[in-house]
Amino acid sequence: MTRRITLAAVLILALLINANAQKGKSKNTGPKPRNMWEIGANGGYLFYSGDVPSEFGWAAGVHFRKSLDHAFSLRADLLYGMAQGDNGTNRMFDSKWTSGTIFGILSMNNFSIDRRSRKFNYYIMIGAGVNRFETNYVNEGTGMSHTERERGTIMMDMAPHMAPGAGFAVRLNKRLNIGAEYQGMILFGRRADLLDGTELEKGIRSPFRDIANYLNLRINYNIGNPSRKSEPLYWVSPGDVVFNELDELKKQQDEAFQDSDKDGVIDLLDQEDDTPPNAEVDTKGRTLDSDKDGVPNYRDKEPYYPPRAGEEVDDDGVVINPMPRPGAPGAGGVTEERVREIVDEVLSGYNLSESGSTVADWFLPMIHFGTNSSTVKYSDYGTLAGIARMMTSNPSLRLVVEGHTDQTGGEAVNAQLSYERAKAVVDLFETNYGISRGRFVILWKGKDVALVPQSSSYMNRRVEFRAAGPNDYEMAPPSAGEKQDGY
Secondary structure (H helix, E strand, O other), rough: OHHHHHHHHHHHHHHHHHHHHHHHHHOOOOOOOOOOOEEEEEEEEEEEEEOOOOOOOEEEEEEEEOOOOOOOOEEEEEEEEEEEEEOOOEEEEEEEEEEEEEEEEEEEHHOOOOOOOOOOEEEEEEEEEEEEEEEEEEEEEEOOOOOOOEEEEEEEEEEEEEEEEEEEEEEOOOEEEEEEEEEEEEEEEOOOOOOOOOOOOOEEEOOOEEEEEEEEEEEEEEOOOOOOOOOHHOOOOOOOOHHHHHHHHHHHHHHHHHHHHHOOOOOOOOOOOOOOOOOEOOOOOOOOOOOOOOOOOOOOOOOOOOOOOOOEOOOOOEOOOOOOOOOOOOOOOHHHHHHHHHHHHOOOOOEEEEEOHHHOOOOOOEEEOOOOOOOOOOOHHHHHHHHHHHHHHOOOOOOEEEEOOOOOOOOHHHHHHHHHHHHHHHHHHHHHHOOOHHHHEEEOOOOOOOOOOOOOOOHOOEEEEEEOOOOOOOOOOOOOOOOOOOO
16 A cells, blocks of 8 residues: 555656646746756654544655745655554554645745845645555553453555645755644544544544644755756745846946946947047047048047048148148139039038038037036137138038037026027137138027936037038027026
């Protein structure tokens, strides 16, 4: 009979393993990670609750356990033990117990969602299984209607039982935990009251069934590859996956808002992540070559002076074979080539053709302002000087000067401040470089066109430049609003 119980328990365990394998083949639609199995051994005190008080008894067993999710798990137990009892007068017994049980276990502490590792695991369980017991008994005394002294053996083969229980475990590390547990086994069937070999009267059972009780200590070990599988999920907080994903998103966000190459453009927008130190870049972080002569601005001594057809530049971006410009000494008469250039200028309006490209295609740098300020920084005077030189070299060019603010403050205040920033730049061109006011078109955008999502970023407090076209008209100044700090 012991072989039958063992065979039945092994069969149930095989079914559990197969069901879990099939589940692993299905599409995983949730965040539940793959997790390890638990195996364990236990030993403790076995005693019967019946008509005869129990004395010392013992039992030992093994188990296999698999989590279904963070709260529920299944466990298969095999148990063997011996119990005995004596009422001190006329009744005594000794019994051998063998059983196999499948438990459904509910971990109580995983109903709270936090991100801490579980140090303790409290659980309740309910199970069902089969058992076999063999009880030798001795009944003596006058209370027996059928005999003065009775000896015998009761054997119960493959009887079913129900098994409630509860326990707790302590996590030692990712592989190992220890615990303590109680389980009771309530028998069913005709001999459910005969664990202790005693009936009150022949053929009449006691008012309560006999119950096999097992108090035990357990040592448990998790099997599986820890690099590919987590601990059993009853040790993992249900919120762990969510919090890990939030941490990963925060990490990605922090990385995106870094400026790894220190060019003033965050990595989220930067299309050139290895910009040389001190190089000028456009709004996408690309190294600027404003005059498109093949020499980047940070090495170009004439960054806004494009070479004309036939002209060449050296490694410093300086023209080494300058051709005479109209009106310059030695220019001579008007050549046929110059006539074509004049015709091109008239036809292209304000988009002046030079070296196959237009002034509208040139990238002009932007300048930035302090918080709540429309004062041009001294550090930007060199940039504005280069733009002024380009306008002097192209007297037909008109320039759009467009003011912006960051995203803090009210609409009216930001509109006025963006206008004042654009006007301050135009006034500087007119005062310092003698460029006519009529060659500038002032536009103001307030806080509507942000370069970066950070509301107070200095990247948004700027003035941009571009060549004006026939359809560009100056905006009327906004109505002045009361200034506030922080824009």
